[in-house]
Amino acid sequence: MITHNRRQQLLEVLQDRPDFGISEMAKALKVSQGTIRNDLNALQDEGRVKRVHGGAVLLNRNNTSNNSFDTRYDQNTAAKIAIAQQAAQLISDGDSVLFDASSTAYYVACAISHRKELRVVTNGFHTANELARNDSNRVALIGGMVNFGASSVTGLLSEQVIEDLYVQKAFLSCSGFSLERGMTELHLNEAHLKRKVIHIADQLIALIDSSKFGKEDLTPFARAEGIYKLFTDQNISKEWEQRLLDASIDLVICDEQEVPDHDQIHLKTKRYI
Amino acid sequence: MITHNRRQQLLEVLQDRPDFGISEMAKALKVSQGTIRNDLNALQDEGRVKRVHGGAVLLNRNNTSNNSFDTRYDQNTAAKIAIAQQAAQLISDGDSVLFDASSTAYYVACAISHRKELRVVTNGFHTANELARNDSNRVALIGGMVNFGASSVTGLLSEQVIEDLYVQKAFLSCSGFSLERGMTELHLNEAHLKRKVIHIADQLIALIDSSKFGKEDLTPFARAEGIYKLFTDQNISKEWEQRLLDASIDLVICDEQEVPDHDQIHLKTKRYI
DNA sequence: TGACCTTTGTCGATTTTTGAAGATTGTTTG
DNA sequence: CAAACAATCTTCAAAAATCGACAAAGGTCA
Numbered sequence: 364m365i366t367h368n369r370r371q372q373l374l375e376v377l378q379d380r381p382d383f384g385i386s387e388m389a390k391a392l393k394v395s396q397g398t399i400r401n402d403l404n405a406l407q408d409e410g411r412v413k414r415v416h417g418g419a420v421l422l423n424r425n426n427t428s429n430n431s432f433d434t435r436y437d438q439n440t441a442a443k444i445a446i447a448q449q450a451a452q453l454i455s456d457g458d459s460v461l462f463d464a465s466s467t468a469y470y471v472a473c474a475i476s477h478r479k480e481l482r483v484v485t486n487g488f489h490t491a492n493e494l495a496r497n498d499s500n501r502v503a504l505i506g507g508m509v510n511f512g513a514s515s516v517t518g519l520l521s522e523q524v525i526e527d528l529y530v531q532k533a534f535l536s537c538s539g540f541s542l543e544r545g546m547t548e549l550h551l552n553e554a555h556l557k558r559k560v561i562h563i564a565d566q567l568i569a570l571i572d573s574s575k576f577g578k579e580d581l582t583p584f585a586r587a588e589g590i591y592k593l594f595t596d597q598n599i600s601k602e603w604e605q606r607l608l609d610a611s612i613d614l615v616i617c618d619e620q621e622v623p624d625h626d627q628i629h630l631k632t633k634r635y636i
Numbered sequence: 637m638i639t640h641n642r643r644q645q646l647l648e649v650l651q652d653r654p655d656f657g658i659s660e661m662a663k664a665l666k667v668s669q670g671t672i673r674n675d676l677n678a679l680q681d682e683g684r685v686k687r688v689h690g691g692a693v694l695l696n697r698n699n700t701s702n703n704s705f706d707t708r709y710d711q712n713t714a715a716k717i718a719i720a721q722q723a724a725q726l727i728s729d730g731d732s733v734l735f736d737a738s739s740t741a742y743y744v745a746c747a748i749s750h751r752k753e754l755r756v757v758t759n760g761f762h763t764a765n766e767l768a769r770n771d772s773n774r775v776a777l778i779g780g781m782v783n784f785g786a787s788s789v790t791g792l793l794s795e796q797v798i799e800d801l802y803v804q805k806a807f808l809s810c811s812g813f814s815l816e817r818g819m820t821e822l823h824l825n826e827a828h829l830k831r832k833v834i835h836i837a838d839q840l841i842a843l844i845d846s847s848k849f850g851k852e853d854l855t856p857f858a859r860a861e862g863i864y865k866l867f868t869d870q871n872i873s874k875e876w877e878q879r880l881l882d883a884s885i886d887l888v889i890c891d892e893q894e895v896p897d898h899d900q901i902h903l904k905t906k907r908y909i
Numbered sequence: 910t911g912a913c914c915t916t917t918g919t920c921g922a923t924t925t926t927t928g929a930a931g932a933t934t935g936t937t938t939g
Numbered sequence: 940c941a942a943a944c945a946a947t948c949t950t951c952a953a954a955a956a957t958c959g960a961c962a963a964a965g966g967t968c969a
Contacts, residue, residue, distance in 0.1 A: 368654060385948095667917090671917075
């Protein structure tokens with residue numbers, strides 16, 4: 364084992380087990396504690412970790428995946444992916460679409476990675492990055508004040524910017540939904556932004572997992588009648604299903620399919636043992 | 637066995653077994669260790685591998701993603717961090733500052749994580765996220781077209797948005813610098829954006845590592861006289877140092893040891909003197 | 910043959926690893 | 940709060956591994 368590779372492994376160990384101390388790292392990599400200290404100090408000089416008493420913490424670059432964005436992604440993943448895959452069917456090559464910064468919208472973005480020449484507007488970093496990966500797409504990120512937790516922007520720098528845009532389909536989620544108040548959002552800024560973007564979109568596609576029905580949050584931003592299609596998961600109650608049908612809302616209930624590897628994106632392989 | 641073929645084979649071995657050291661490669665190819673050393677050094681000169689103590693690591697086979705944030709991040713890290721730590725001294729609580737999407741500017745952002753109530757404008761995702769981590773800061777991300785590789789935006793949605801802002805200090809890097817053309821940038825969009833933001837900033841702080849001097853890229857965006865302070869690393873040539881002094885440019889040559897503890901990302905410890 | 914390149918072994922210099930001693934830090938206990 | 944203890948840190952020195960440089964040996968081709 365050469366030095367460089369051992370240090371790379373050390374970083375991976377540290378990512379999996381941030382609580383490991385020097386002695387545990389030494390045992391995991393089968394070298395002396397002094398060597399681990401050398402390695403950690405060397406990695407510190409490279410700016411990869413910060414040394415603390417008893418061990419080290421990974422520095423920002425590797426840490427970016429450890430914010431609240433990812434934890435949001437792990438909640439109810441199967442339902443969100445089911446919704447995303449169905450909703451993605453609505454998008455064709457060359458479409459102009461809008462996504463909010465929600466994790467469900469991000470999964471839609473992942474599901475249309477094979478589409479070409481899309482024109483995309485979004486306020487989510489991850490969604491923007493995922494779609495910009497494809498060279499033929501033109502992805503616009505809405506400027507504004509940054510929310511660290513959500514990796515998104517909401518407070519608009521300029522109201523005008525959005526009004527000058529136009530998209531065919533807007534894919535929006537919400538934190539609560541009722542027939543009376545429509546789609547509601549916990550945060551004022553987010554609701555404000557969504558209300559804005561609805562005006563520039565031809566069709567409003569609602570991505571609402573079953574847990575949101577009956578919840579009413581602070582700020583409403585879209586009336587139920589304005590929804591072009593509503594996607595939800597199979598856990599929706601019969602009662603709500605009927606209620607939505609009675610209100611003439613175009614409802615799509617998405618079956619959870621076998622999506623084996625997707626949850627495991629965040630898991631790292633453990634080479635040490 | 638022709639030399640050229642053996643080197644190709646060596647690359648394949650290295651791909652299969654990245655953890656192989658010199659002696660293992662020598663055994664695998666049935667030549668002496670000295671020959672392996674020759675081969676690895678030759679391959680390094682071709683840019684195919686990077687030599688590390690005890691062996692070598694393969695590097696980017698696809699030169700297309702050359703400008704990505706991650707690869708930029710790893711280049712010349714020590715110099716960039718040195719520059720960042722010195723430049724960070726200019727920032728006080730409550731300041732309004734602007735950063736470009738460069739990795740050096742990102743390091744500055746990391747170095748001011750303890751500052752409070754900053755008002756920040758940037759077009760880099762990583763920089764934005766890092767600074768937004770601190771609740772007391774207000775971070776604005778400039779909206780625009782997304783560059784996947786750089787994790788940034790450049791094509792502006794609206795020229796007006798920037799003109800309505802004001803910052804005290806703008807921290808900008810560049811891909812080339814000369815006294816005649818000033819700061820230059822390879823990509824047109826980026827130069828365009830930087831030219832814009834210079835107008836809304838009181839002071840232009842240039843972050844230019846020593847490798848950039850004498851390079852002139854396509855698009856100039858800031859004249860040398862307009863630079864308020866220029867930070868570079870200690871590898872700058874005496875010749876260039878003199879030239880900048882003659883031009884009355886406020887030059888700061890950054891050396892890691894001179895920074896007080898509380899402003900450091902990490903300490904460079906001297907272990908083997 | 911003789912010029913040129915590659916390979917190989919050797920040698921001192923450098924880097925890495927490791928263990929030990931003493932200093933420092935963090936925690937527990939009275 | 941302070942003393943006592945444990946864990947961890949830095950420093951140092953020695954051993955091991957590796958490096959670069961050089962020169963000798965071997966091969967190729969005009």
